[in-house]
Amino acid sequence: MNMNTKTERLAAATVSDPRWAAVVARDPQADGRFFYSVRSTGVYCRPSCPARAARPENVAFHATAADAQRAGFRPCLRCKPDQLSLAARQAARVAELCRFIEAAEQAPTLEELARHAGMSAYHLHRVFKAATGLTPRAYAAAHRARRLREALGRSGTVTDAIYGAGYNSGGRFYEEADQVLGMTATRYRAGGADTAIRFAIGQCSLGAILVAQSDRGVCAILIGDDPDTLAHDLQDRFPQAQLIGGEAAFEQLVARVVGFVEAPRLGLDLPLDVRGTAFQQRVWQALREIPAGRTASYADIAQRIGNPKSVRAVAQACGANALAVAIPCHRVVRSDGALSGYRWGVERKRALLEREAKA
Numbered sequence: 001m002n003m004n005t006k007t008e009r010l011a012a013a014t015v016s017d018p019r020w021a022a023v024v025a026r027d028p029q030a031d032g033r034f035f036y037s038v039r040s041t042g043v044y045c046r047p048s049c050p051a052r053a054a055r056p057e058n059v060a061f062h063a064t065a066a067d068a069q070r071a072g073f074r075p076c077l078r079c080k081p082d083q084l085s086l087a088a089r090q091a092a093r094v095a096e097l098c099r100f101i102e103a104a105e106q107a108p109t110l111e112e113l114a115r116h117a118g119m120s121a122y123h124l125h126r127v128f129k130a131a132t133g134l135t136p137r138a139y140a141a142a143h144r145a146r147r148l149r150e151a152l153g154r155s156g157t158v159t160d161a162i163y164g165a166g167y168n169s170g171g172r173f174y175e176e177a178d179q180v181l182g183m184t185a186t187r188y189r190a191g192g193a194d195t196a197i198r199f200a201i202g203q204c205s206l207g208a209i210l211v212a213q214s215d216r217g218v219c220a221i222l223i224g225d226d227p228d229t230l231a232h233d234l235q236d237r238f239p240q241a242q243l244i245g246g247e248a249a250f251e252q253l254v255a256r257v258v259g260f261v262e263a264p265r266l267g268l269d270l271p272l273d274v275r276g277t278a279f280q281q282r283v284w285q286a287l288r289e290i291p292a293g294r295t296a297s298y299a300d301i302a303q304r305i306g307n308p309k310s311v312r313a314v315a316q317a318c319g320a321n322a323l324a325v326a327i328p329c330h331r332v333v334r335s336d337g338a339l340s341g342y343r344w345g346v347e348r349k350r351a352l353l354e355r356e357a358k359a
Contacts, residue, residue, distance in 0.1 A: 007057045014056035022047045023059070028086075035062045035081055037073040044068035049079035090127050093117055097128065098139065107140035129306060134278055142278045195241040199234060201227045202254040204261045206348045209324075210234060211254045212243075217271035221257060221324045223344040237322065261325055264292045264356045268326055276320065279310075283317035290331045292356045297335045319343055325352070 014020050022030035030047035037044040038054040044062065045051065062068040065081050075082040084092070097113055113128075113136055114121040128136050197219065199212035204223075210230040212220040220237060222230045234243065253270075260268040274281060282305045289304075290296050298318075302310045318329040319341070330349045334340050342349035 011055070011057040014059045017061060019047070019061050020056065020059070024053065026050065035065055035068050036060065037062060037068050037071065042073060043076045044073040044081060045076040046079045046081040049076055049081075051076065051078050090130075093119075094128050094132060097124075097136070098132070101136065101140050107137070110136055130309070132307075138278050195238070196244055197234075197238055197241045198244045198247060198250045199231075200245060200247070200251045200254045201230060202251065202258055204258045206261060206344075206351060209254065209258060209261070211257050212238075213250070213253065214241075214273045216273035218253075218323065218326060219273035219275065220322045221326055222322065223324050223348060257325070261352075262355075264325075264352070270326065272323060272326060274323070274327070276317070279313065280317040280320055283314050284321060284323075284327045287318070287321075287327050287329055287332065290328060292328075292331075295331050295333045295337075295353065298332055298340075299335055301332060315340075331356075 019030070019034055019036070021027075022033075023036055026048045028048040033047070035044050035046060036054075037060050039058040039060070040054070044065070060071070062071065065075070068081075069075075097117055100113070100116055101108060108116070110121045110125060114124045117124055119127070125135060128134075128139070132139055134142065195214060197212050197214050199210060199220070201208060201210045203209065206223055207225050208223070208227045208230055210220065210222040210227070210233075211218060212222075212234055220234055222233055224230050224233075231245075256270070257268065274284060276284065283301060286301050286304045296304075298311045298314045299308070301314045302308050305314075307313075314332075318332055321327050321329045321343070324330075324344055330342060330352045339346050339349055339353075
């Protein structure tokens, strides 16, 4: 075999390897999955290395940095593959900032966080949101809400709980109470015992359907095979609330929802009582912006909410949705267009999408 033939064979083997495309693209998503070495320079790199592209005949792939070193290659001075990647360092820094926010009695300002991290405020804001899906301010608010819920369960008075959760005034808390708790602090502390939720169960072409409404709006639309199972699900969601069923007037609301299921183009203009984390609410809002007859992938939704790495978290938020059809998680599919899990059954998901496509 002459030298040209050997070089062509080596180059062809590298180019046909799917890892080569990641190297050419300098894909940071591939960092940590493999490393590549360059025979002509004697160094090994991570896929995202900004150095000039190597000739494919000089490239070899390695599963770990240790494998590359055992093969006699030294770490590149530009991408430093023997150290944590930039993404890993940023994730560690964001995790430390989260602990800093949680330990603070008052929510730190963006400038205080930037000084603590040794970063510019702009860069910190961008990195924090990319890693968590939330801005530092939203993360602090979510943590304070969690502290409040815990404090309401153990404090002697509502006032003690408010200040114990980090609110510096009662007035500020009461401005946010409905959004944070979904009810007044006194009701929450009593386990929501005074909250009335009306519900009714009907039938549609997809099976049994339960619709429940609080004084804020529709708080559950559940679909299944067994009406009793749906009623138990509602009880589990609102264990201390006063559940009121069987009202003839309320059943008209169920009829509206059933009509929407059967004819999606009619639209469903109802006030919703949407309860979830800040991240879940961002996902659910993005779902509501998908038009009937269209679909989006989990990756599309992650991109739309400004956190492209949160594909798995987006899928989990879809699974936590308790408002079937009103928050159309059935319009989210896999990147290849295939239907994935749907809490009310993949066949129901398929039926809803086919119905919307024909409408």
